[in-house]
Amino acid sequence: MFDDKLKTTLGVRHQNLKTTSYDPNTQAKTADYDKSEWTPSVGIVYQPSMDWSVYGNYIESLAPGARAPLTNNGGAVTNGGQNLDPYVSEQTEVGVKYDNGLIGSSLAIFRTDEPRAYVNDSNTFTAAGENRHQGVELTVFGSPSENMRFNAGVTYLNAEQKDTGDVTFDGNRVIGLPTLQSNVNLEYDLAAVEGLTVTGDIIHTGARYADAANSLKVDGYTTLDLGARYKTMLAGQDVTLKGVVTNITGEDYWQSVGGYAGAGYLNAGEPTALKVSATFDF
Template identity: 85%
Template structure:
């Protein structure tokens, strides 16, 4: 968002960081997705993995509605991918105060990418209680995700130009590669109204996760797609606890209304890990014409960190913070000013994979202020401006770079602060809405220097304009669209050849359109479509490796009908209708970035039966 990477590690679950699975988050677990654009340290605290300078995603668990729910969904995807899911809920007790919702899914089979397959199992239970003076909720989730021959990213090493994107269905993963992740997680949350004007709230969440991977990332050194792979295995265990406690209230002083919040947050993570990589044993291949190898044993050149079967403690993170904010309303709520500040303490410690000796640590605190102003001349229009910061632990150094070990691999840099200013205007008449924002965010820059050390120098300055349109232009049409023009430049790097260059992976222009249209001629039939455009990007800091932009089109339909007296919803979608071959995303730490290929044309269908 806004040119910054937002990772699954930094996605919130019902307001808490770190509770969701890291690598893949199944959509069946959630009722609603909230997207908060811009920095948010004062609002949410520091993100665990150092992201969210451009925005934060909060996923809300499913809750029992006022009406009973009984749904079974059967799905099929191109490549022989089958799926079955159940979603049931009901309310009980006096005034239906107690709610129960359970959903589960199982998915298995090949994808539209050659030889790629996955197996997904999940289950979630959501409970809630609606009292006159207090509200309680609890959620328990389990997710087991197993991937086989997942198509890896492509590193660029020593090429003079970016190779053309391969056919979207092409796969250069080795047949022995896999990635398994299993997580158990849960939260509890409660609110209590002391008076009509004062409410206390609190939440606690915990996650236990395990991961195992055997991978072979391709480094391309020729525009004809030729390159090399080496085996990289790793295992990881996480124990994460996250909590918040607070008071919110309101009071009136003459013509001035106050809405205040006092909050405290805690985040604690223990990470156990082990790895083994063998870049001394390079195997030749080509992503246009891949060469498959049988399982490759580690050679005498392999480097081991810890025991893959019994990973030990490698990183600890402890975040503690408290925040105070007040929204002051004047002129019958036409003018609102929010002033807030958060004091954040970040403590991280890194340990040697083998000896468990401390290799790096810091214990730092910082104040992150925020101020925002909104003026509403009418009910439909509002004008706003804000200043806010994003505080994060330092990014972690990768273990390898261009087939060489990074000197401080696995260690975290010092914490850093991103600063954001924004001005905007919004319009919403209840049917159609739009917003226009001008923003600038300065984030400290992390990269791998000529000594193969991960370090921080200078900053990445992202400034641009963002336009969104949403709503229902007519009764049978729903629209959600946006376009962003972004200038993301490297500043004060200490290298005059880099200053002013574009940031790796950030396009100047990015836009999307999502449209739904209810066809009047066929009752219950809705046509859907998505158009996504991403402009050209660079995959290196020197801006010599340019990656072409792309535009994709997805088309689908949804049909609600009755079968044997039961409600049935049939859905179908064709992704990448035009068969575009493209590099979907670009990222990187140093002079040579990495590429991820886009998805091929694929058909997905499902039927949901409501009993």
């Protein structure tokens, strides 16, 4: 009935994870974990035509526990520098893809569950509840002409704290994760100058929360990068010269917002900058 249009994958793997933690000041061993797990994976792909495919997969994976920060609000974390126990993450994804060789697109719905780590009232780094990430991702890519290429994507993410044991946090968004992210990349080869390509990148990141109680909100931002690369020969070698002006509009923004409940951080984004490089192919 399905001929060769339906493909399935069933797998299982054995993972062993050893984690050793040391005191950053005395170098004494503070924790030692050795965990083994059998983790399954299931995948299915249905291809009704050469251009279209529909897929779904479920994957489990053994991952190391989060590492405790050394300090929290100016005080030392009791188990600072130690890793929490390894855990098994779960990921589910279903989607559809289209690719005719010139233009392609994909639409995916996904969900990932992982333990929620935080610093408690005793200034100890521990885990309670889970962070659930579920959302939709759309990408479009292609080469509509011989000298043009593009790639664009948008992701809607609902990242929620669940079963935390504290009504202050249950249902709140996970620290540092925006609801909306999008990007557009464009490349164009200039016919007037052989080997010269101009590039442009636009990245948008939506607003994010900097604390587990969702009382501190960081604004979203959009950056624009413009650049060029030139492929030529130098002393018989292939050379690619690149130049790009990043954040050309001078956007002031926080590039990363992260951490755990009770121990968050902010990293400032780069100002406008000119970056140049040369790559030699031997």
